[in-house]
Amino acid sequence: MANELYHVVIVGGGFGGLYAALSLGNKPVKVTLIDRRNFHLFQPLLYQVATGGLSPGDITAPLRSVVRKYKNIEVLLAECTGIDTAGRKVILRDGEVSFDSLVLAVGAENFYFRNPEWADIAPGLKSVEDATEMRARILGAFEMAEREPDLEKRRAWLRFVVVGGGPTGVELAGTLGEISRDTLKDDFRRIRPEEAEILLVEGEDRILKTFPQDLSESAERQLIKLGVRTLAGVRVTQLDAMGVTIRGNHGEERINTHTVLWAAGVRPSPLGKQLTESLGAATHRSGRVMINPDLSVPGHPNFYVIGDLAHLERNGEPLPGLAAVAMQQGYHIGKVIEARLANREAPAFHYADKGTLATIGRQSAVAMFGKMKLTGLMAWLAWLFIHLMLLVGFRNRVLVAIQWAFQYFTFGRGARLITKSAIAAVEATKAAAQRSR
Amino acid sequence: MANELYHVVIVGGGFGGLYAALSLGNKPVKVTLIDRRNFHLFQPLLYQVATGGLSPGDITAPLRSVVRKYKNIEVLLAECTGIDTAGRKVILRDGEVSFDSLVLAVGAENFYFRNPEWADIAPGLKSVEDATEMRARILGAFEMAEREPDLEKRRAWLRFVVVGGGPTGVELAGTLGEISRDTLKDDFRRIRPEEAEILLVEGEDRILKTFPQDLSESAERQLIKLGVRTLAGVRVTQLDAMGVTIRGNHGEERINTHTVLWAAGVRPSPLGKQLTESLGAATHRSGRVMINPDLSVPGHPNFYVIGDLAHLERNGEPLPGLAAVAMQQGYHIGKVIEARLANREAPAFHYADKGTLATIGRQSAVAMFGKMKLTGLMAWLAWLFIHLMLLVGFRNRVLVAIQWAFQYFTFGRGARLITKSAIAAVEATKAAAQRSR
Numbered sequence: 001m002a003n004e005l006y007h008v009v010i011v012g013g014g015f016g017g018l019y020a021a022l023s024l025g026n027k028p029v030k031v032t033l034i035d036r037r038n039f040h041l042f043q044p045l046l047y048q049v050a051t052g053g054l055s056p057g058d059i060t061a062p063l064r065s066v067v068r069k070y071k072n073i074e075v076l077l078a079e080c081t082g083i084d085t086a087g088r089k090v091i092l093r094d095g096e097v098s099f100d101s102l103v104l105a106v107g108a109e110n111f112y113f114r115n116p117e118w119a120d121i122a123p124g125l126k127s128v129e130d131a132t133e134m135r136a137r138i139l140g141a142f143e144m145a146e147r148e149p150d151l152e153k154r155r156a157w158l159r160f161v162v163v164g165g166g167p168t169g170v171e172l173a174g175t176l177g178e179i180s181r182d183t184l185k186d187d188f189r190r191i192r193p194e195e196a197e198i199l200l201v202e203g204e205d206r207i208l209k210t211f212p213q214d215l216s217e218s219a220e221r222q223l224i225k226l227g228v229r230t231l232a233g234v235r236v237t238q239l240d241a242m243g244v245t246i247r248g249n250h251g252e253e254r255i256n257t258h259t260v261l262w263a264a265g266v267r268p269s270p271l272g273k274q275l276t277e278s279l280g281a282a283t284h285r286s287g288r289v290m291i292n293p294d295l296s297v298p299g300h301p302n303f304y305v306i307g308d309l310a311h312l313e314r315n316g317e318p319l320p321g322l323a324a325v326a327m328q329q330g331y332h333i334g335k336v337i338e339a340r341l342a343n344r345e346a347p348a349f350h351y352a353d354k355g356t357l358a359t360i361g362r363q364s365a366v367a368m369f370g371k372m373k374l375t376g377l378m379a380w381l382a383w384l385f386i387h388l389m390l391l392v393g394f395r396n397r398v399l400v401a402i403q404w405a406f407q408y409f410t411f412g413r414g415a416r417l418i419t420k421s422a423i424a425a426v427e428a429t430k431a432a433a434q435r436s437r
Numbered sequence: 438m439a440n441e442l443y444h445v446v447i448v449g450g451g452f453g454g455l456y457a458a459l460s461l462g463n464k465p466v467k468v469t470l471i472d473r474r475n476f477h478l479f480q481p482l483l484y485q486v487a488t489g490g491l492s493p494g495d496i497t498a499p500l501r502s503v504v505r506k507y508k509n510i511e512v513l514l515a516e517c518t519g520i521d522t523a524g525r526k527v528i529l530r531d532g533e534v535s536f537d538s539l540v541l542a543v544g545a546e547n548f549y550f551r552n553p554e555w556a557d558i559a560p561g562l563k564s565v566e567d568a569t570e571m572r573a574r575i576l577g578a579f580e581m582a583e584r585e586p587d588l589e590k591r592r593a594w595l596r597f598v599v600v601g602g603g604p605t606g607v608e609l610a611g612t613l614g615e616i617s618r619d620t621l622k623d624d625f626r627r628i629r630p631e632e633a634e635i636l637l638v639e640g641e642d643r644i645l646k647t648f649p650q651d652l653s654e655s656a657e658r659q660l661i662k663l664g665v666r667t668l669a670g671v672r673v674t675q676l677d678a679m680g681v682t683i684r685g686n687h688g689e690e691r692i693n694t695h696t697v698l699w700a701a702g703v704r705p706s707p708l709g710k711q712l713t714e715s716l717g718a719a720t721h722r723s724g725r726v727m728i729n730p731d732l733s734v735p736g737h738p739n740f741y742v743i744g745d746l747a748h749l750e751r752n753g754e755p756l757p758g759l760a761a762v763a764m765q766q767g768y769h770i771g772k773v774i775e776a777r778l779a780n781r782e783a784p785a786f787h788y789a790d791k792g793t794l795a796t797i798g799r800q801s802a803v804a805m806f807g808k809m810k811l812t813g814l815m816a817w818l819a820w821l822f823i824h825l826m827l828l829v830g831f832r833n834r835v836l837v838a839i840q841w842a843f844q845y846f847t848f849g850r851g852a853r854l855i856t857k858s859a860i861a862a863v864e865a866t867k868a869a870a871q872r873s874r
Contacts, residue, residue, distance in 0.1 A: 057852030
């Protein structure tokens with residue numbers, strides 16, 4: 001495997017890493033793309049797997065086939081446990097890979113603040129497994145309710161709390177509204193799924209804080225139509241198998257529920273801190289790695305950090321943790337490394353904000369394109385179109401489009417499996433609920 | 438839930454149980470359909486999930502939505518652990534349900550003869566989890582081979598042994614041939630997937646024993662084209678993480694491999710034996726429950742057994758364990774119970790053999806419709822058409838059709854995820870392999 005070519009190792013096959021690899025396709029460098037999973041996950045649609053609308057296979061693409069046509073790119077299924085910055089080696093759980101340049105694009109992970117134990121009670125939404133787990137919790141709760149004779153206990157099973165009013169939380173809450181009102185409408189004999197109570201809990205004074213005030217308000221109104229109640233300005237102080245305790249200006253409140261979905265926070269992967277410490281570089285208080293405009297770590301031109309793990313500011317504001325940012329930074333890596341190899345100065349990265357959207361449910365969404373603001377049907381159509389176009393792989397695009405069409409016209413959701421492991425999870429919750437009675 | 442209506446409890450939501458429930462839809466009886474999973478699984482296509490062609494969601498349909506429009510049918514997500522025949526109660530892991538008539542349709546499970554420990558090494562193919570496990574083992578083996586420098590060890594990772602030359606084994610082996618020759622062709626940089634060696638091991642003197650001699654031979658020839666070597670008349674005597682030992686007329690042979698797929702045998706669910714023992718009824722030596730032509734257990738007109746769990750003979754030959762048989766028996770249950778309630782004599786079940794097919798791969802299959810025998814393209818087209826028509830749910834039909842079209846024209850397979858749990862499995866195999874060095 002002796003190789004004279006300049007070797008770029010990319011860790012992470014998400015939007016940043018995958019597009020960085022593609023930007024180096026057929027360039028005079030050797031590229032190794034390392035990921036612990038064998039597929040690229042289209043995270044923006046993960047909530048639809050969690051709510052039974054799509055199958056994991058529909059929003060994932062095998063990394064190997066995505067980069068197939070570039071013979072200079074090699075994919076390695078391995079877990080990166082550390083970085084030997086001095087020896088220019090990536091440490092794997094079962095081996096190591098040396099590099100000339102490293103692109104770290106490992107993104108973020110679910111974060112439960114000071115309460116890691118909440119993870120077992122309130123699943124987050126970062127991986128395919130997270131999504132199928134959520135799916136089982138949601139569908140399982142309706143099953144439990146159907147079998148629960150006691151009215152109060154049944155109510156608790158039909159109460160869903162989504163923690164976090166960012167785009168993911170809004171999407172989850174909105175879809176839960178649709179599922180209970182439309183999808184499951186006639187599926188049960190003893191409960192009425194429409195009676196499900198969906199609460200969206202947000203710590204800030206309004207949901208979708210990254211959007212302008214009026215769009216937040218529009219989103220809240222659209223959520224109400226779907227039966228979602230928004231509780232802004234309240235924080236979760238307690239979380240267990242029996243429910244959630246929230247504290248706001250009006251004091252504390254206890255909510256009995258067995259299904260809490262976590263969309264409240266993510267934190268940068270620990271690999272970032274590890275890298276900065278060994279390089280003597282700086283991390284932002286957010287935990288993200290501070291980088292130069294050319295995406296390299298200050299003082300270390302051969303170490304690049306992109307995507308959710310990187311902190312770069314644009315006129316005083318940090319770039320948001322969006323797929324669009326990661327993708328554009330990935331593409332930029334190609335230009336930077338080419339420039340470096342030609343001893344030219346590396347170009348600075350400029351984020352082209354193509355707009356931000358958040359979907360809420362059937363025909364409802366909010367969107368912002370520069371100065372233009374959209375709500376309702378128009379925003380929803382824009383969302384549909386953009387996400388279909390961004391989906392990797394023609395096959396996935398068609399499959400997703402068709403399933404969306406079915407959902408739209410039949411109100412049905414087909415991918416409603418409760419997998420074995422997940423049944424266990426639901427029963428664990430139930431057991432816990434019984435214990436704490 | 439006091440209910441004056443005659444109560445039919447059906448255990449099992451497979452072909453037998455689901456169609457039995459549907460046959461009683463809107464009839465003057467109360468029906469409870471019990472399954473430990475919330476979906477009906479279209480087992481004949483499970484091997485395509487195992488080989489990355491389809492997603493689990495594409496071949497499953499939520500039981501609740503399938504029976505939705507029949508208000509007299511109730512679905513219960515619960516695990517049946519036993520039957521109180523005297524008290525006419527089904528015992529659940531968390532409760533019980535009493536019945537007037539019971540329809541037991543719990544089918545069969547993977548069977549490893551005297552070697553239950555083989556289950557961990559060679560996954561079978563009965564559940565969605567089995568399929569995703571197999572998928573991970575297969576894709577994982579190619580990943581391991583790509584990373585293995587030693588030639589011999591690499592060969593072992595690229596060697597696949599399918600145990601059992603029935604339709605499932607033939608389908609698995611054939612699809613493995615296609616994957617290595619077409620799907621993964623350009624995905625790797627160090628190995629050539631086309632070099633994968635696929636062995637189909639059959640205990641009988643020929644594969645597809647239930648088909649006529651000439652069709653078996655045709656199938657074997659078609660398999661050779663896909664690079665599958667058939668070893669008939671040999672039995673597996675030893676199975677571990679490092680390989681398989683087979684014994685035939687020419688003595689014993691050791692095959693080094695880390696990927697063994699089990700299609701050699703299933704056995705009736707233990708619930709059958711439990712039922713016959715408590716009823717004092719008879720089980721066939723196959724373990725299946727002997728039943729009357731009206732599908733009831735002899736001497737117990739309110740206990741019915743159908744599908745793979747039932748033993749019924751047609752001119753001296755036992756009915757095969759096919760979806761078609763289970764489906765037709767399910768439909769027949771409606772007629773029988775209606776007759777009983779009207780105090781008419783229950784009609785006898787007659788199996789209408791619409792033909793049997795086994796697919797081998799792209800444009801190759803064998804089929805038998807009465808006297809007519811088909812091979813190659815014609816048999817394959819018949820197989821495609823019939824399976825699409827049988828798929829439950831219009832949505833699934835369209836999704837599967839489209840993915841088949843993609844596979845046909847692009848040679849690609851989209852649902853190639855290795856899920857987390859499964860990665861663990863592959864690494865366990867690898868670890869075992871290293872230990873036993």
